[in-house]
Amino acid sequence: MSIRISAEKAQLLKGAKIVGIEYVHSTAQLSNLNFFITNQLGEKPLYTEAAGSTGTRWKKLNLTTPFTITGEEFFVGYTCETESESYRPHLFDLSNDLGNAVQWALFDDKWEDISNKGYGAANIRLLVEGAPTFADATIKPVATSGFYKVGEGYEFSGQLFNFGTETLHSFDLTCQIGESEPAVFHVENVEVAPQTTYDFAIPKYIPTTSGRSNFKMTVSNINGKADADNTDNLSEQTTRIYPEDTKKKILLEMFTGQACGNCPDGHKVLHNATAANHDQFIEVAHHAGYSPDAFTMKEDMEYVWLYNSNQTFAPGVTFNRAAYTDGQASVVLQANDANVVKVGVAGSLMTEPFLDVNLDNQFDASSRKGTLTVEVKTYFKPSENEHRLNVFLTQDSIISYQSGAGNQYVHNAVFRGSLTDVWGEVIALNEGETLTKTYEYTIPENIVSSQANKVPVPTNLQHMKLVAFVSDATPSPLTCVVHNAESIQVKDNTGTGIEDLTFTDYSLSVNQNEISINGAVASATVYNAAGIAVAQLQGTGRVNLSSGLYIVKMTGNNGKVATQKICIK
Structure with missing residues (x-):
């Protein structure tokens, strides 16, 4: 060395x-x-x-x-x-x-x-x-990896090293992306001793044009004079700026099972970890990696390949099928480990999408037939690997048994099948071009597991989604990274389909994150703002919820129904 x-x-x-x-x-x-x-x-x-x-x-x-x-x-x-x-x-x-x-x-x-x-x-x-007195600041390479869009402000940070023999008291930092006007930031009243470093963060810099651009960060005007050696005063990298309307979604794939007693806790960890950016995550639940159950499909069993091991487990999770720490032997993480999940969430939010995925779905509820149009617009080619487009079908709000949670557990984002091959359809990504694919499909009245407990599971059109995503395709499960994804409802829902108030013999109170339901209530279901069931009670009781808007549907002992909107802050 x-x-x-x-x-x-x-x-x-x-x-x-x-x-x-x-x-x-x-x-x-x-x-x-x-x-x-x-x-x-x-x-x-x-x-x-x-x-x-x-x-x-x-x-x-x-x-x-x-x-x-x-x-x-x-x-x-x-x-x-x-x-x-x-x-x-x-x-x-x-x-x-x-x-x-x-x-x-x-x-x-x-x-x-x-x-x-x-x-x-x-x-x-x-x-x-015996070294003479001189001022010499060296700028370390500034990290510019990340997802940047036109019109949004970003804080770039870096580090200076004082190679000189003078203490640094002031200097200028100049930031420039492409041909945009350089932004100069003056730093003063600091004490950077010789052979020490200084961490800096410039105020928000707003890119004005999209495309590939040189990112330059320079240091100058050291203690009010020229640097004794200006050959290392520039950090320059190529960065990518996306159009302001670029959408980025993260594919969150869970590995779970009805017989997995730890899975409900894992689901809670994931919910809490993604709550602040909930709209950016698209969830798919594979009932695999544990014992096959009533929801397990043949494709689910293929996706355990992502574990990169003969030893699988649940609850597991992968964010964009990517590894976000050095030496990670599998892209599948322990979903009930909050610290591990936190790293995966943070890493996935920082990655570039490289492309946009847009969906249009035309569906006829009477025939249960639909046509999905997928548009993939490539801004920057992600890699020289083969690329594939996958389209999944999922279903929310399936009430069924779950070990550790009982018979009334709400299963969401359950994988119900694929409109493409198991590992997707090979597509060509060319920068600046838009690729369009169309898929026709029919949703049956029931879907039966191909693995175990072959009991028909009814399909509810209002709770079904189509999920499309583009990924690399390589022989290694460590490098099949998903770049961007999108989802769309199979049936356009205008509301939750919940009945109006028809009985009043109940009480509903909110205490911080807990709601309490009492009175002549036979059952209650809690829906989020998207109309997805997130909790259910048989009779009266309490439910803990994260921040957000909810609708509570209560069925009275007399069979009549009441609804009430609540807000958890």
């Missing part, structure tokens, strides 16, 4: 002496640690010295003979022995490195530049004596 000191930096330090090296690793399991200084990697070093120890706290090696900096480019690094096959033990904090060909690593006897490639920071610091 090595760091490069450029000729520009070396000129600033010319005549000064390196008297020591500070270093830290993420493990103490390294041996034969030897530091070197060289003008050219792979050639005989100008200086070598062995280090006595290593570990996860900063250590200092005092050079036996101080090394004089000549003003030429040079490298400082080390060799060691370790049983690890990864470079992670050498890269302690995994933060953004300095970029600009600063970091180098030895791969198969060849030194390669690993700067700004996600490895992190090689934690090596030089102790220099």
Whole structure:
């Protein structure tokens, strides 16, 4: 592992002496640690010295003979022995490195530049004596990955490193996307000591044009004067800006089962984790990964391939069939682990859609036949992989048995079949073009599981949806990422179809997130604003709800019906 000191930096330090090296690793399991200084990697070093120890706290090696900096480019690094096959033990904090060909690593006897490639920071610091006074700020590579749209404001953040010997008190940051007018932000009254970093976040910057654009972030006017070395004052990446009407939806696929006693808790974890962005998530529940049940379809059993393992479990969940942490062995996460789910939700919200999916559905309730038109508009080609379009049929508000919740559990987003092949239809994505596909379908009166408990499950047209999504298609379940999705009701619902008030012998009260129903009530069903049943009671009782608008339908002991709207804040 090595760091490069450029000729520009070396000129600033010319005549000064390196008297020591500070270093830290993420493990103490390294041996034969030897530091070197060289003008050219792979050639005989100008200086070598062995280090006595290593570990996860900063250590200092005092050079036996101080090394004089000549003003030429040079490298400082080390060799060691370790049983690890990864470079992670050498890269302690995994933060953004300095970029600009600063970091180098030895791969198969060849030194390669690993700067700004996600490895992190090689934690090596030089102790220099006799350096002149100068101001020099280095801007680290600014992360620009994410979903950006025209007309919306975004806060870009980054980090400066003070390479100079002066404390930084003020500087200018300039942000520019494409050919838009640069925005300059002046930072003052700060104290950035030499060899330390400063985290910054610029106020909201609003892109004005869509398409591929160069993103530039520069630092200048250091302490009111020119930077001593301006070769590392620019961070530049290509970013993608989407039209302001671009819609992005996230495919949330659950793996569940009626015999899974932990699944109701997993469903609650998912509901809570996605509540703040509920409209962006499209849910599909596969009754697979556990024991097959009355809702399991043959396609559900195929999708357990996404586990990337012979060992499956429930409740499971995958967000866009993507992995959002390094080293993730499966895209299917434990749905009842709130911390794991939180990472998946956050990661999925940050990803780019690359394309838009729009749906139009024409349905004749009398014949139960429909025609679905899917439009896929590609803004940017997601990858060079094969791409596929999938269309699912789901059903909400199925009241049935659930282990851990009883016989009146409300099953939502239940997978009922596919209008395409199991893994979708191959499509060609070309930037700037719109692809249109049409699917004709018929919804039967009942759907029967192809796996177990072959009891007909009635289809309720008012609670059925069509879900379309576009994904990569590869031989690995770790790389079949979904890019965007959309859903549409099979039958256009104008309201919930709930009867008007016809009896008054009840009381309904709201206490924070809990509603309480009392009186001559035989049963009660709670519907969300979309008309989907989210809870049911036999008789009176209490129900906990998240924030939102709801309609409560109550059937009295006399068979008559009452409804009431409530708001949970």
